[in-house]
Amino acid sequence: MTRAGTLRATAAAAALALPLALAAPGAAAAAPADTSDGHDVRALSVRHYYTTWRDARSYWSQDTRYATTGWLWAGRHYFFCQTQGTAHSDGEGGLSTWWVLTDDDTGNRDVFVSATALRVSEPWKPVEGLPRC
Known part of the structure; x- marks a missing residue:
């Protein structure tokens, strides 16, 4: 040859x-693939599974002004990480500034959903076990 x-x-x-x-x-x-800010880039590709208790609209960023036309249906889903953003209400008295990154059920990838949709979410607190974005 x-x-x-x-x-x-x-x-x-x-x-x-x-x-x-x-x-x-x-x-x-x-070994971790560190970025210049010290975050492990590879950690964002790991999927962490949580259950959502309701359907939730997805957003292009952690700001309610940038809604997609997509939804994440109630049930078990994977999430990559979480970050803080604008305050969001679940419509039943729950309020949080934490947003989780996922792919929604209507085809949008790398979108945010308010952490208020997660069953394990506590008002104003990050989701336990989910890394920061």
């Missing part, structure tokens, strides 16, 4: 192995 053929074969093997390596259990145990 020529040198070019060997390189192509090696690249093809790596392209096939990479998705498997990323999906393998324990892949998250690799």
Whole structure:
């Protein structure tokens, strides 16, 4: 095999192995990929599962002025991280400034939902166990 053929074969093997390596259990145990602000970028790709007690509108940012046309239906969902933003009411007396990042049920990716929709949410407090964005 020529040198070019060997390189192509090696690249093809790596392209096939990479998705498997990323999906393998324990892949998250690799060294953190730090950004300049000290956050672990890879941690934002880990999914944390929580249950929402109601349907919730999704937003492009943690600000109620930027609503999507999407929704997150009540049930068990994954979330990536949380951050503070504008205050949001759940419509039944619950109020919080915490927002969680997820993909909604109507096709929008990387959108925010008010933490008031989560069953484990406490007013004005971050969601326990969910990293900061």
